[in-house]
Amino acid sequence: MLLMGLMRFHLPERERVTREAIQRCYITGLDYVPTPANKSWDGEGALRIEREIDESGCLHILWDVEDHGTLLLSTASLMERLRPYLLPVELARGTLNRLRTKAALWKLAGLEIDASLAADIDQGIRSFIRAATSQDKPLLAAQRAEDAIHVALNAIEGLNQQYAHQVLDRRRQASSPLSTLLAGNLGEQIIPENLEPMFAAAFNSAAVPLNWRAIQPEPNRYDWSVADHQLKLCLRHRAKVIAGPLIRLDRQCLPDWVEQRSWEAGWFAEQIQRFVADTVKRYKGQVHLWHCSAAANLPSERLSDEQRVRIMVMALETTRRCDPRTPVIVSFDQPWGEYASQQPVALPPTHFAELLIRAELGLSGIGLELNLGYWPDGSLPRDLLEIGQLIDEWSLLGLPLIPILSIPSACEADSLASRSAASPIRSLRSDCPSMDSQKRWVELLLPMLVAKQSVQAILWNQVFDSAIHRFAHGGLFDACSKPKPSLGSVIALRRDYLP
Structure with missing residues (x-):
């Protein structure tokens, strides 16, 4: 008898996946939203995944590929069945x-695919056919499938x-140079003057964080010194300013005096409104884009979906009221919604965004936090196709x-990563992330994002590893303030395409 929501998967080499990979895998349906599932190995050595819903879906699982990492x-899309x-x-x-599918769509849109790439696609198809037609010999089929995956990713x-x-x-022929903003996050530090020229060479804009916890350590005391200095730096280098996020509902951004109190709705809303208003009024006229709230889509033990939506709305309305002329954005963390695989959610990330847009609050744009290769608290x-598809869907x-x-x-x-810092995912079989792999991703990913018509700005979330930071080894400068190879790639991209 077929159980509701059951899929089974056979791995000829069970050691091919780790326990962590099994814990993090999930299935999505037609709406691409992950759903909670029970995952286990059954008596026949098959990976068993059971959900409470009865529908076909796609399994997503971490897989290590030669030359590509994890x-x-x-x-x-697979139908449910007992046979693995x-x-x-x-x-x-x-x-x-x-x-x-993507190659065919882009070719119809006018993309010229050269003979070498077309040959690679054909080779991948042939490798897959050999794998699919030899499944009576699982180990041989798996080896051929690995070849097909490697060729396909190339x-x-x-x-x-x-x-x-x-x-x-x-x-560029239509508009030279492009108008895309390329911004670097200045962090919560005053950067050394000798690093300013390299920062200015890489970025035409800067993000000034305005962390509530750092700026208002006590209810009636503000410390604007770092933000003031950073804004002067931006003015000195004629960099456009993205200010915020003003509100982010996590312990790294909430002051202790807020975190330690019970979040009575009226009091909490009053404190948020006060901080947002005071900050926007202080820097009005010096900011080109307000980033008013971040990550409110993530589940919270203390706030319901409705309360988090209300906080986003309040922060947005307060920002607009205090500075009606400057554009305002909100951002969403884990935009693929991986967190929904752990517990049911009423509002997937895109639904959160749709609510704000329909409310006609003057929202000017949407930020998507793509902290790639970090878990938890990352994506x-x-x-590249998956990342590009996400951008297309949100557009x-x-x-x-x-x-x-x-x-x-x-x-x-990483000795300077905060206690709650997101950790890089270790590779299952091949090399771990490295400076070379970071550089490679910068050179592959950033041009693709700049090419997207809907992308009007790109923000590197952590430029410096030399101060306490949120993402281990995520900067373009290392812990000794020395530039990593990826910084040169960012500078080259800006030189070739951006103002």
Whole structure:
């Protein structure tokens, strides 16, 4: 008898996935929202995934691929059944399906795919066919599927590079240079003067964090010194200013005197409103874009979905009331909604955004936190097609998008990372994140994002590893304030395409 919501997956090499990979895997349905599931190994050695809903879906699981590290790969949509699927074959099918579909769509839109890339796609298809037709020999089929996945991911990188270069060349011909903002987060420190020229060479804009916890350590005491200094730096280098987020509902951003009290709704709202109003009034006229709230979509033990929506609305309304002329954005953390795989959520990230847009509060754009390769408190690592697809889906909301990025450059202990810092995901079999892999991702990902018409700004979420920070090894300068190789890649991108 078929149980509701049951899928089973066979792995010829069970050690191919770790316990952590099983814990983090999930299934999405037609709406692409993860759903909670029970995951276990059954008596026949198959991975058993059971959900409370009865529908087909795509399995997403961390998979280590030679030359590509650990990525969250997905199957095509699979029906529920007792007979186990051969997991490597289904991951190859899903990856090739995404590649072929996107290549066909972009080709129809005018993308020129060169002969070498077309040959790579054909090779991946042939490798998959050999895998799919040899499933009576699971180990052989798995090996062939691994080859297909490797070739497909190489082709995905090549396809995105050709897309980015061709689109950017066309956009640059129409408007030279492009108007995209490329911003770096200045952090909660005063950066040394000798680093300012390199920062200014890499970025045409800067994010001034305005952390509530740092600025208002006591109810009636404000410390604006760091923010004042950072704004003077921006003025000195003629960098546009993204200020905020003003409100982020986590312990790294809430003052102790707020965190230690019971969050009685009226009192809490009053404190938020007061801080937002005081901050916006102080810096009105010096800011080009207000980032008024962040990560309110994440589940909270102390606040319901409705309360978090109300806080976002209040912060937005207060910002607009105090400074009606400057554009305002809100941002969403974990925009793929991975957290929904752990517990049911009433409002997936895009639904949160739709509520704010429909309320017609004057929202000017949406930030998407893509802290790739960090877990928890980040997003699982994905290939370029998955990231591009996310941007395309959010662009349907009709507002400009601001990807907010961080990518690790190491996975060992980081002495300056805060206690609650997000940790880089360790590779399952191959090398861990490195400075070279961070540089490679910068060179692949940033041009693709700049090429997207809906992306009007890109923010590097953590530039410096030399002060207490949120993402271990996520900066473009190391703990000794020395530039990492990826900084040179950012500078080159700006030189080639941006003002």
